Amino acid sequence: MPGPQRLLSSLCLLLLAIALVLGAGWQAGRFARDGLMATLHGRLEVYGQSLDAMLGRFDHLPATAALDPTLVRLAQSHDPALVAPVNDYLRTVSRRTGAAVLYLIGTDGTTLAASNWDQPNSYVGINFGYRPYFQQAMEGRDGHFYGTGTLTGIPGYFIAAPVRAPLADGGRIVGTVVVKVLLDAMETVWRDAGDLVLLTDRHGIAFLSSLPDWKLRTTRELDALALDELADTRQYGRDSYPPLPFTMPHRLGTPVQTVDGRYLLYGRALERDGWSLLVLQDAAPVRRAQSLAAAAMALLLALALAGGLAWRQRFRRLQERERSRAALEQARLDLERKVVERTADLSTANAKLEREVEQRRHTEQELRAAQNELVQAAKLAALGQMAAGVTHELNQPLTALRGLAENCRALLDRGREEDVRDNLAFMADLVDRMAKITSQLRGFSRRSDGPPEPVPLARAVRDALALVERRLADQGIAVDLGLPSGGLVVGFEPVRLQQVLVNLLRNAADALRDRPNPRIRVTGHVNMDKTISLSVTDNGPGIGFEVMPRLFEPFFTTKPAGEGLGLGLAISQAIAREYGAQLSAGSGPEGGACFTLTFPPLTERSPTGEEKNHAPA
Known part of the structure; x- marks a missing residue:
């Protein structure tokens, strides 16, 4: 059976070669280790005596x-x-x-x-x-x-x-x-000598080290009792002690110990305070000697086998090259197939994403249109509620116009042309007053969703007050204005800002119904962060704690049935957010409700696109 015999012979030769290589490395490592043993022992004695001499000077x-x-x-x-x-x-x-x-x-x-x-x-x-x-x-x-x-x-x-x-x-x-x-001088001596030296306490913490990164690191895990003692005495002024990058042996005193295969350690316990002095030497020279000896032996064996394996190695290399070429070709084909499949998947996903984007854009347009319709409906509802006051405002000048017209006819019959001119001038003033009332209503009722523009806050408040002036007068509500004399300018669409202010003023008037000494205060100021705040405060009953979380919900109202849809505050908040403002509610200083509009700092763009701050007027 030539096959099994050949296999057995090869196995025996392999085992012999391994034994020779390992034996050569072990012997070389032992010689190197013995040489380092004497060196480490001498250094340990010198360092120990130096430490004892240094501290002995101060013992007494x-x-x-x-x-x-x-x-x-x-x-x-x-x-x-x-x-x-x-x-x-x-x-x-x-x-x-x-x-x-x-x-x-x-x-x-x-x-x-x-x-x-x-x-x-x-x-x-x-x-x-x-x-x-x-x-x-x-x-x-x-x-x-x-x-x-x-x-x-x-x-x-x-x-x-x-x-x-x-x-x-x-x-x-x-x-x-x-x-x-x-004891810093000891660390300097150790560091200048190029040695790895540690001095550990009875807890195993290295409190002196020639390597700064190893200082205050521990050779073993500390128990709770040791940690409590270190904390009570404030020995090192810290709470944790990370481990050293090697594992210490359980016993010291043996001539030389190998630590984690990386260092040769020579250490001994000192008589002072349970200290231990450790000297470490990189084990690289031992490993290098072992490697060189093993490599030399392996090289000799390899040269002996090289002649017999050369032709076989060449044949195997040719086979491997052919298999690699076939594997690369197959990999190329697989990659092309995956690229085609992935491209198709990406195209499908892209088309789906485009459809979803178009649907979302269409939905947003419908939502904005619905919101505009809701805003317009709320404005028209407010106009209906203000119709009685407007009719009263128009009846007075109309009655006066009729009387003045009759008076002019009588004056003309008498030839008093100068008095006729005075009556006609007064009639013109009455017509201007009626035009002002109708123009305010016409401006409030028209659709407005344009971009923001600089709006003087005082003018917006004045126009809003004009729209609710009749109702405030009927209820005997006094209005205090606390706007800065210099004026404040905000970025908003004028009509929409007027609608928000009208809603807030009407809500305040509703809260003051049947209240003694009703009063509304409108104040404005510039905040520290350059934002502008406008507050509408009343001295009514205030906002209940249970009502506050739902105050800005659509169709939520505390008014009696038939007096409101509960949309005013929800629409006002939506308008404020659309133009970057915030509408919030709270309690006023007199216990009533306080609604605050906070506007962002007004900026304007120059023709070059550069933003500039627009300071209050």
């Missing part, structure tokens, strides 16, 4: 400073006269020893004196009773704590020692002396 400084008699008296008596000498003493000691800050804390946790007493971030008067180092010192022990300064935001290592009263006074603890040491 607080206890030594606490022996100063003046400082002890200040801690006992809190005498303000002793603060300045103690401040000078602490500053002198701080400068000579190189400490960042040296300060004295009273038994209540408040700082009594400090070496930085004259600095903007002075510790004097600040309470540090929540810090663990203060609590440890008040228990009679040396306090140690690393954290971020809550006042300055600068991290440092705090060493504290208790201040005791003289034995004659019982030797009790009367305060705490604290020294703050900055």
